[in-house]
Amino acid sequence: DSGVTQTPKHLITATGQRVTLRCSPRSGDLSVYWYQQSLDQGLQFLIQYYNGEERAKGNILERFSAQQFPDLHSELNLSSLELGDSALYFCASSVSGQSTDTQYFGPGTRLTVL
Amino acid sequence: GIQVEQSPPDLILQEGANSTLRCNFSDSVNNLQWFHQNPWGQLINLFYIPSGTKQNGRLSATTVATERYSLLYISSSQTTDSGVYFCAGRNTGGFKTIFGAGTRLFVKA
Numbered sequence: 001d002s003g004v005t006q007t008p009k010h011l012i013t014a015t016g017q018r019v020t021l022r023c024s025p026r027s028g029d030l031s032v033y034w035y036q037q038s039l040d041q042g043l044q045f046l047i048q049y050y051n052g053e054e055r056a057k058g059n060i061l062e063r064f065s066a067q068q069f070p071d072l073h074s075e076l077n078l079s080s081l082e083l084g085d086s087a088l089y090f091c092a093s094s095v096s097g098q099s100t101d102t103q104y105f106g107p108g109t110r111l112t113v114l
Numbered sequence: 115g116i117q118v119e120q121s122p123p124d125l126i127l128q129e130g131a132n133s134t135l136r137c138n139f140s141d142s143v144n145n146l147q148w149f150h151q152n153p154w155g156q157l158i159n160l161f162y163i164p165s166g167t168k169q170n171g172r173l174s175a176t177t178v179a180t181e182r183y184s185l186l187y188i189s190s191s192q193t194t195d196s197g198v199y200f201c202a203g204r205n206t207g208g209f210k211t212i213f214g215a216g217t218r219l220f221v222k223a
Contacts, residue, residue, distance in 0.1 A: 002159070033211070043200065043213040056209030088155055099145050099204045100164070103211065105157040 003027065004093050004106035012112045018079040021109045023091030025072055029104075031055070031097030032074040034066055037108075038087040049074055050097035078111070086113045116141040116205045120214035127191050127221045135186040135217045137201035145204040145211070146177055148186050152197045160186070160199075191221045 003026035013019055025032050034046040036059075045058035049068035060066075063081075068074040078085060088108045094101035117140040127133055139146075148160040161168050161175040163184065168175055172191075177184040188195055198216040 035211075042215050043202075045210050045212070048209055058210050090157060097209075099208060101145070102147065102159065102162040104159060105149070107156050110155070 002104040002106065004091060004104055006089075006091050006106040006109050008109060009107065010110050010112075012114065013081060014114055015081055015083060017081050017113075018077065019081065019111065021076040021078070021089055021091075021111075023074045023076070023093075023106060025074070025091075025093030026104055029093035029095055030072065031094045031101070032068055032072070033092040033094070033103060034060075034074070034076050035090040035092065035105075036087045037090060038084075043090075046076070048097065055097055081113045083113050086111055115208065115210055116143060116203060116212050118201060118203055118212050118214035120199075120201060120217050122217060123215065125217055125219045127219065129191060129193060129221055129223050131191050131221075132187070132189045133191060133219070135188070135199055135219075137184045137186070137214055139182050139184075139203050141205050142179065142182070143203035143205055146184055147202050148175055148184070149200045149202065150195075150197050151200065151216070157200075188219075191219075193221045193223050195219060196221050 005024045031050045033048045037043045046060040048056040066076045091106045092103040119138045163177045165179040174187045200216045202213040
């Protein structure tokens with residue numbers, strides 16, 4: 001158990017809908033990362049937050065947004081969902097968000113868009 | 115950004131065999147990690163190894179940063195070692211973690 005929690009574990013929804021994925025980092029970690037793992041794109045970095053502020057952006061679509069709250073948990077919002085958004089979404093956390101940090105991954109949320 | 119290449123893409127082993135997985139990266143990295151994704155999808159940290167050699171039980175890893183590659187050794191493989199092994203790195207000063215495509219390992223009983 002990495003100490004990073006994600007809810008829900010599974011989510012099934014329809015095209016055009018909006019969902020929210022939740023992540024709680026390990027105790028003491030200030031930085032949160034979101035990743036998408038799909039069959040055709042592999043594991044891709046989406047976005048990183050550090051202590052509530054956005055630090056880095058990767059291949060995140062405009063239909064997606066995220067935030068980190070004062071209690072350091074983070075949410076990833078996915079809207080106008082398409083079939084291709086079906087994927088495993090991982091959250092990771094690290095102590096300081098520096099490039100030398102070790103990242104610890106949560107169990108993931110499996111999103112299925114029908 | 116950096117590119118990360120892993121080889122081989124697929125590997126089938128008989129239980130008890132040894133194997134070496136390789137990760138090449140296109141630029142200097144100061145954060146290299148190896149992960150195991152088990153058949154249930156969970157990503158498990160194996161090593162944080164920007165340089166040097168580390169060992170943890172039957173697994174060990176070596177990174178030669180000057181030559182831009184890392185190796186993961188699995189000795190006396192077990193069926194529970196099956197899954198996908200990923201390496202991931204960030205280039206110096208960067209914040210994007212780039213994952214390789216993974217090596218899919220199947221260990222036969």
